[in-house]
Amino acid sequence: MLLTILVFLVVLLLFLAAFVLLRTVRFARPLPEVEALEERLEIDAAQALAHLTRAVKVETVSYAELEKINFDRLIELHRVFERDYPLLHGTLQREVIGGSLLYTWPGKRGDLPGILLTGHLDVVPVDPETLDQWILPPFSGAVEDGVIYGRGVLDDKGSVVAVLEAVEALLRQGFTPERTVYLGFGQDEEISGLMGAREIARRLDERGVRLEAVLDEGGAIVEGTIPGVAGPVALVGTAEKGYLSLKLRAEGPGGHSSAPPARMAVYGLARALALLVETPFPARLNGVREMFRSLGPAASFPLQMAFANLWLFGGLAKKRLAQTPAGAATMRTTTAPTMLKAGIKDNILPTSAEAVVNFRILPGDTIASVCEHVRRAVNDPGIQIEAMDLATEPSPVSPDNHPAFYRLARSIREVFPGTVVAPYLVQGMTDARYYTTLSAQVYRFSPMAVSAEQLEGVHGINERLDVDAYLDMIQFYGRLISLWSQAD
């Protein structure tokens, strides 16, 4: 009897193992092989580099305090472009929208949906206290040992200039797109995109423009940033998280602190915050799973096995991801208390206490569902909850099995051979969200091969880009424009 049970168990286990392995083997969804790009654009490297240097030198810094922004700098940057890209300015229609730019390159097939390449002209400020830590000054655009330094070379002037460079080179070759190509460069991505991308999108919408595909900044080509994944990976953002800040407010009777009452504002608020942070949003793995499907063999076998068999290893995968803040953020809406206000003197009970909690909303959750979760977690009618401005729903998820995605992936793999392309969820916000009403195919990717260390330069110290990486960006945009602008 015992033997029968044992045999039965062993057979069951073998079946289970076979099932798990089979699912693992069939899990990966590799993209078709491509050849390295042969017809490269003819680029004068020294000149292309000089153009980026000139763009970096114009200090188009965005500040949250609008009165601190020097709008003349944006106009100055427009003039730099005008001078550096004569063919482009002779062929494309240019519209100046405040400090932003919209170019239209009419295609032979104006009846078809067009394509849009977008980026932003503004940069974040440089913290004056860190100035002496820059190897080369942040607004010099200076080059040393094959590396260009400067605020914006990664975020996002490198991309904007590379796009312009690619269009100029395509025009030099006599290229005419079939679909109409739009280039949209916003002036204020770093502080909301309300004046830039939102206006550009509105103008296109008013004209009835529909887009086959949109590319904005987002992921990059990274190596060694995803644990358990080897080799260069191009992360293409197919969606971005939503944004919500809630103000939580507790009230109390106030008075002298020598005889505290049972209900105190600070305690009520602290308790609510503790409950909220200790009640995380549910974790969902569908987005991460799609990423691992595309990563395929670039991911370690245990990782492939886990994501191919979430029915069995889902709990384990969630636990593993939760070990790092970045991992946790990919699978759930995040909760982060960021501001506190209460009290004016050590011996006076404040009559109110306020906190601001910032949420980054995972696709699938909504502003309303987040508010509901907060109410339930806090479970205290004495806590007032109020949404602050700039709340944004998570973006729709763009498909990773659409021709536009395949052509994007092909452009990447032709210019950066050996790179694996995978969809992922962008944690921050980009201008791309304004264009999701114009197209279902909105992708967020900057074609930059960068190290994890270099990425720290984004909004940080020593923002820098390898000159070779910059030249590849130009090739990528050239290839993408020619593939995306095809009629079929």
Ligand SMILES: [Zn+2]
């Ligand atoms: Zn940016």
